[in-house]
Amino acid sequence: MSLLDYFRSTKKNTASTAKERLQIIVAHERKRRNGPDYLPQLERDILEVIRKYVDIPADQIAVSLEQRGDQISVLELNVTFPDDKR
Amino acid sequence: MAKIIVVTSGKGGVGKTTSSAAIGTGLALAGHKTVIVDFDIGLRNLDLIMGCERRVVYDFVNVINGEANLKQTLIKDKRTDNLFILPASQTRDKDALTREGVEKVLNELAKDFDFIICDSPAGIESGAMMALYFADEAVVVTNPEVSSVRDSDRILGMLSSKSRRAEQGLEGIKEHLLLTRYNPERVEKGEMLSVEDVKEILAIELIGVIPESQAVLNASNSGQPVILDKDSDAGQAYLDTIKRLLGEQVPFRFLTVEKKGFIKRIFGG
Numbered sequence: 001m002s003l004l005d006y007f008r009s010t011k012k013n014t015a016s017t018a019k020e021r022l023q024i025i026v027a028h029e030r031k032r033r034n035g036p037d038y039l040p041q042l043e044r045d046i047l048e049v050i051r052k053y054v055d056i057p058a059d060q061i062a063v064s065l066e067q068r069g070d071q072i073s074v075l076e077l078n079v080t081f082p083d084d085k086r
Numbered sequence: 087m088a089k090i091i092v093v094t095s096g097k098g099g100v101g102k103t104t105s106s107a108a109i110g111t112g113l114a115l116a117g118h119k120t121v122i123v124d125f126d127i128g129l130r131n132l133d134l135i136m137g138c139e140r141r142v143v144y145d146f147v148n149v150i151n152g153e154a155n156l157k158q159t160l161i162k163d164k165r166t167d168n169l170f171i172l173p174a175s176q177t178r179d180k181d182a183l184t185r186e187g188v189e190k191v192l193n194e195l196a197k198d199f200d201f202i203i204c205d206s207p208a209g210i211e212s213g214a215m216m217a218l219y220f221a222d223e224a225v226v227v228t229n230p231e232v233s234s235v236r237d238s239d240r241i242l243g244m245l246s247s248k249s250r251r252a253e254q255g256l257e258g259i260k261e262h263l264l265l266t267r268y269n270p271e272r273v274e275k276g277e278m279l280s281v282e283d284v285k286e287i288l289a290i291e292l293i294g295v296i297p298e299s300q301a302v303l304n305a306s307n308s309g310q311p312v313i314l315d316k317d318s319d320a321g322q323a324y325l326d327t328i329k330r331l332l333g334e335q336v337p338f339r340f341l342t343v344e345k346k347g348f349i350k351r352i353f354g355g
Contacts, residue, residue: 013275013276013277014276014277015273015276015277015278015279015280015283016276018232018279018283019279019283019286019287021232022232022235022236022279022287023287025236026235026236026239026287029236029239029243030239030243033243033247
């Protein structure tokens with residue numbers, strides 16, 4: 001590494017990368033923790049069904065169950081289709 | 087009424103047993119009758135850290151099975167008054183701890199002791215669940231490192247859903263964050279998560295920060311809880327932690343790089 005590179009270096013330090021990654025995964029796991037046990041399996045099944053028609057990676061689907069008040073739970077399904085597959 | 091404190095983490099090797107030994111010893115030094123219970127069945131190690139490995143006759147599982155009573159089994163610490171150790175069994179039977187058995191032993195200990203420190207095994211298997219089930223407070227030992235922080239969060243989830251307090255709808259377990267193996271130099275260089283980072287992610291109250299220290303290995307080598315090494319940074323950090331655990335307000339130390347003076351830089355020290 002040249003001296004110039006040293007001064008120009010804008011490489012993000014690894015601690016902040018670690019923090020960002022942790023914030024995302026922890027938030028994700030907390031959401032899942034509060035949901036029912038069948039949610040991960042439901043997510044896998046839905047993914048399989050969609051994959052019969054469109055090839056999407058596993059992380060492009062999100063299933064969440066949200067409690068709204070005492071009476072209603074809303075099952076939210078979020079699928080991101082790749083641009084060329086539409 | 088005895089207070090039951092579980093020392094837990096999810097991840098292995100972060101300093102649970104070191105911290106259990108230090109916390110138990112610190113509470114006893116402060117005049118509270120304390121017992122440290124090793125829940126790591128099959129992988130007993132608290133006895134080594136406490137330096138009483140050759141004095142183990144009976145163990146936790148013997149007491150549960152009625153093969154020995156508590157009086158025969160508890161090891162009285164030779165250095166610190168008011169301090170006792172209940173060693174784990176070396177059996178390979180994973181189901182040696184039953185909830186009823188553990189409850190019976192803890193109830194009996196509660197009659198005699200002010201504090202019961204439960205040294206949890208790593209993981210989220212039955213031993214770890216048993217260690218946290220009856221707890222009133224939890225010390226979550228965490229290293230400033232991604233896998234440890236994630237596992238700690240997992241354990242926090244267990245504390246709030248799989249404990250006796252959760253199941254019976256009582257007030258939740260009081261959770262404390264104990265950050266260990268902290269290296270201020272690496273934090274300043276941006277190579278290690280800072281205290282603030284970990285606090286922000288886990289969102290629980292900070293009870294102590296133990297710096298990465300030579301003293302910890304020295305202590306375990308010689309079977310002396312590091313808190314007895316009062317000149318060491320780690321020993322002092324644990325002493326501060328005990329004060330906070332007992333409700334005192336103590337400023338945090340060892341969070342920044344110690345600036346060496348001119349003389350020190352030349353002559354060392």
